[in-house]
Amino acid sequence: MFHLAPSILAANWCHLGDDVKKTVDAGTDYIHFDVIDGIFAPQISFGMPVLASLRKECDAVMDVHLMIEQPERYIPTFASLGADIIPVHYEACNHLDRIINQIKECGAKACVALNPATPVSVLEWILPKLDMVLIMTVNPGYGGQKLIPYCIEKVRRLNEMKKAMGLSFDIQVDGGITLANAGDAIEAGANVLVAGSSVFGKDIEASTKGFMELFKQYDVSVVSAEIWSDILLDGHRHIPTQSVSEDAKMRSVAMYAPSKTFSLAGLVGSYHIIYNKALRDRHDKESSLSHYD
Ligand code: DX5
Ligand code: ZN
Secondary structure (H helix, E strand, O other), rough: OEEEEEEHOOOOOHHHHHHHHHHHHHOOOEEEEEEEOOOOOEEEOOHHHHHHHHHHHHOOOEEEEEEEHHHHOOOOHHOOOOOOOOEEEEEOOOOHHHHHHHHHHHHOOOEEEEEEOOOOOHHOOOHHHHOEEEEOOOOOOOOOOOOOOOOHHHHHHHHHHHHOOOOEEEEEEEEEOOOOOOHHHHHHHHOOOEEEEEOOOOOOHHHHHHHHHHHHHHHHOOOOHHHHHHHHHHHHOOOOOOHHHHHHHHOOOOOOOOOHHHHHOOOOOOEEEEHHHEEOOOOOOHHHHHHHH
């Protein structure tokens, strides 16, 4: 399941409520709320009163990204004001395990964010406790920066760890995400995409819908069972195996399907990679589906 998490850091706060409503009405179900303290990251953004106001107006999942030192000081307050997910920075926590416990005890989902230069391996022992990992794709502090390409490789590495460990946490990317590069992040394994300037800096409704359309290309849950069986029975014969990575083959989560099949589903284009949890589950359940062997 993919989610767009529009970052209100890029919104026009003179009409914040209206702008948030526009993106929610256009299909998004998360709102990304960047709290910056001017110490951990170089800018002072907004905090509790804004969250309290917004929470009253908006039912979306509130994803409260704490770019602050010693986040444990404020986690209970943000949770009580309606934060549903709280990403804290690995680099800002002295006792990360304790802070993860604290977030959960407050009733929120726990997420750890990593700055671009921090390797994903630092999370090895904590991954089973996490609901989400946030890979920063820019240095934290400002909206409107360009995505740092090697961060996509970190997403891929994290996704490999996730599969190897049999975990199901979400992978979020944040910073410089546009409609043009969102597919790269998704193909690397991300399923929650933060976008500030690409949503609030443009026509909010059109941009949100653009992301929703993109998600459909990757989310086979939108493909009907009938069409999906076409893919299973026919598409697999057309898989250009040389183009499918070993990793993808092993995990059976990626396959190429012929464009005609996608056209049936209203999705045009040539070959698309499908990340398909449903397929994986079905494959596990029906091991007799020999065409995956
Ligand atoms: C950066 C913030 C991001 C930022 C993203 O420190 O964490 O959430 O708002 O904005 P864009 O999408 O414009 O890079
Ligand atoms: Zn953020």
